[in-house]
Amino acid sequence: MHALFDMSSPWWHFVLRAIVIYVLVMVLMRLSGKRSVGQFTPFDLVLLILIGNAVQNGLNGGDNSISGAVILAGTLIGLNYFVALMTARHKRFRKVVEGVPVVLARNGELFHDVLRRELVSEADFHEVLRMNDIDALADVRIAWLETNGHISVVSYKSANKV
Known part of the structure; x- marks a missing residue:
């Protein structure tokens, strides 16, 4: 023992x-x-x-x-x-x-170099848009890759509701 x-x-x-x-x-x-x-x-x-x-x-x-x-x-x-x-x-x-959140898209523009650096595929990014009921990239006011790996998106529609 x-x-x-x-x-x-x-x-x-x-x-x-x-x-x-x-x-x-x-x-x-x-x-x-x-x-x-x-x-x-x-x-x-x-x-x-x-x-x-x-x-x-x-x-x-x-x-x-x-x-x-x-x-x-x-x-x-x-x-x-x-x-x-x-x-x-x-x-x-x-x-x-x-780490810090990273901006992936702003004012309808997707930052491809940032996506590559952060290992986020365009398909994953567009899936997040669909999950947030955002029809087009042009509707994205800002999108961040959060420190926990999730992508947060603010659309022009949701920004106007506030």
């Missing part, structure tokens, strides 16, 4: 591994672009992936102890809380972690 809790490395190795992997995955998620993230915020997805891995294998380098998994899961939850707290309180930190 005691062997379940015996760790093959000092506790701080687990904390260090969790921090390094969290930051690495977070950077990779940001580099992958907004559209690949979809509805998840980057830290939600990172937390989900890493906690699953921490519980299954202990993110461990060979250690399968319960103690190691608990230390890793606790560290990951703490990191996620810290990132959420910092993004809620500091605009600059939020901008680095989450």
